[in-house]
Amino acid sequence: MKTNLIVFASLGLLIGVPPLLAHHSFAAEYDGNKPVTVKGTITKVAWVNPHSYLYVSVKDESGQTAVWAFETSSPNALERRGWTRHAVKEGDQVTIEGYRAKDNAKLADGSIHANARSIVMADGRKVFAGSSADDGGPAAK
Amino acid sequence: MHFEGRSALRKYSISLLVSAGAMLVVSHLVPAPAAAQSANQGKSAAKGQPAKGEGKGGPGGGMLIGPNGDREAVPPPTGPTPRTANGKPDLTGVWFAPKTIRGEPPSMTPWAEAILKSRNPKDDPELHCLPAGVPRMTPYPYKFIQTPAVLVMLFEANIHSYRQVFLDGRGHDPDPDPSWYGDSIGRWEGDSLLVDTIGFNDKFWFDFAGHPHTEDLHITERYRRPDLGHLEVQITIVDPKAYTKPWVINRVSNLSTNWEIHEYICNEFNVDTEHVVGR
Numbered sequence: 513m514k515t516n517l518i519v520f521a522s523l524g525l526l527i528g529v530p531p532l533l534a535h536h537s538f539a540a541e542y543d544g545n546k547p548v549t550v551k552g553t554i555t556k557v558a559w560v561n562p563h564s565y566l567y568v569s570v571k572d573e574s575g576q577t578a579v580w581a582f583e584t585s586s587p588n589a590l591e592r593r594g595w596t597r598h599a600v601k602e603g604d605q606v607t608i609e610g611y612r613a614k615d616n617a618k619l620a621d622g623s624i625h626a627n628a629r630s631i632v633m634a635d636g637r638k639v640f641a642g643s644s645a646d647d648g649g650p651a652a653k
Numbered sequence: 654m655h656f657e658g659r660s661a662l663r664k665y666s667i668s669l670l671v672s673a674g675a676m677l678v679v680s681h682l683v684p685a686p687a688a689a690q691s692a693n694q695g696k697s698a699a700k701g702q703p704a705k706g707e708g709k710g711g712p713g714g715g716m717l718i719g720p721n722g723d724r725e726a727v728p729p730p731t732g733p734t735p736r737t738a739n740g741k742p743d744l745t746g747v748w749f750a751p752k753t754i755r756g757e758p759p760s761m762t763p764w765a766e767a768i769l770k771s772r773n774p775k776d777d778p779e780l781h782c783l784p785a786g787v788p789r790m791t792p793y794p795y796k797f798i799q800t801p802a803v804l805v806m807l808f809e810a811n812i813h814s815y816r817q818v819f820l821d822g823r824g825h826d827p828d829p830d831p832s833w834y835g836d837s838i839g840r841w842e843g844d845s846l847l848v849d850t851i852g853f854n855d856k857f858w859f860d861f862a863g864h865p866h867t868e869d870l871h872i873t874e875r876y877r878r879p880d881l882g883h884l885e886v887q888i889t890i891v892d893p894k895a896y897t898k899p900w901v902i903n904r905v906s907n908l909s910t911n912w913e914i915h916e917y918i919c920n921e922f923n924v925d926t927e928h929v930v931g932r
Contacts, residue, residue, distance in 0.1 A: 540929045
């Protein structure tokens with residue numbers, strides 16, 4: 513029995529771990545062992561429940577372009593952490609750190625599916641993109 | 654609970670214990686690192702895991718926050734318990750950052766253990782934008798509006814729904830249709846509001862792990878507002894077909910002075926549901 517895990521879990525509760533994703537756990541959908549960092553251009557901001565999505569157009573070394581869809585928290589949770597729907601907009605150059613979906617399957621719209629943890633904005637600021645800094649997945653770096 | 658030593662079961666047992674110990678009724682309060690850690694079992698030293706103490710920031714220190722700062726970091730106000738005209742504590746307010754304190758792990762019947770083991774997160778009703786029921790709570794704020802005759806609970810999430818607790822002295826509906834939030838009546842005992850709820854359906858899960866219940870579920874909640882800024886509740890879950898003894902948890906929420914509850918229409922863009930693969 514991994515007692516250390518249990519202790520760690522209990523400790524986390526005692527010190528008041530911030531909330532995680534509201535309606536699914538990180539681990540049920542995303543893989544903490546598949547970190548990704550992509551740099552590209554925002555093509556769409558879906559400011560919508562239950563999770564907002566940032567769509568980023570990314571060009572790889574061979575010149576091929578792919579669109580990534582990064583899940584973030586809900587608009588309400590993001591706003592409480594200092595976001596607005598105008599914070600990131602179409603055409604912005606960003607670098608997003610996150611984690612790939614476990615199933616490797618694309619979303620129905622053909623985009624590559626991932627979960628965002630932090631974003632380096634066009635002006636160089638690095639900001640948080642999840643529902644909290646400790647929301648069920650690996651912490652934002 | 655008894656577990657065998659096979660690795661798959663061990664992995665499961667960890668998440669189960671985490672559930673029992675912490676996730677419990679409050680899926681969103683699951684110690685996130687633990688949930689992720691169980692997923693990483695057997696792989697190299699918990700790659701991708703936050704170091705202890707890293708949760709509020711990162712290796713460089715300092716909390717990563719949104720582009721405009723952290724607008725939720727307003728501490729609850731201090732002051733005496735507000736009271737209504739009839740002298741009872743007034744539980745009205747927008748309540749935020751609910752923290753649940755676990756009690757004893759639940760003592761499950763064989764039926765409940767079997768159900769729990771058979772469940773997969775992809776089938777969690779809440780994932781499909783159905784209610785989280787009672788007393789599961791989301792990390793989003795909720796609002797209480799209290800009148801002498803009724804306490805109304807408005808949830809931003811828990812699918813943007815509500816509960817009504819009747820305080821006018823009526824009894825329970827003698828034959829309630831089984832429902833997601835049940836039939837609630839309340840009465841004052843000193844400065845505590847005792848809320849008694851029956852008439853639940855058996856569809857909602859208590860947590861991401863899938864702790865089950867039956868239609869015999871009976872929940873009592875003892876609410877206190879010890880001061881202006883805090884709302885406390887002790888929740889007792891009784892369901893003899895699923896749990897061999899009452900399961901008690903406590904929760905404390907803070908009064909928000911700078912937020913209202915907002916819309917949360919879960920079905921609008923629930924595009925990731927089909928990509929939830931399991932534990």
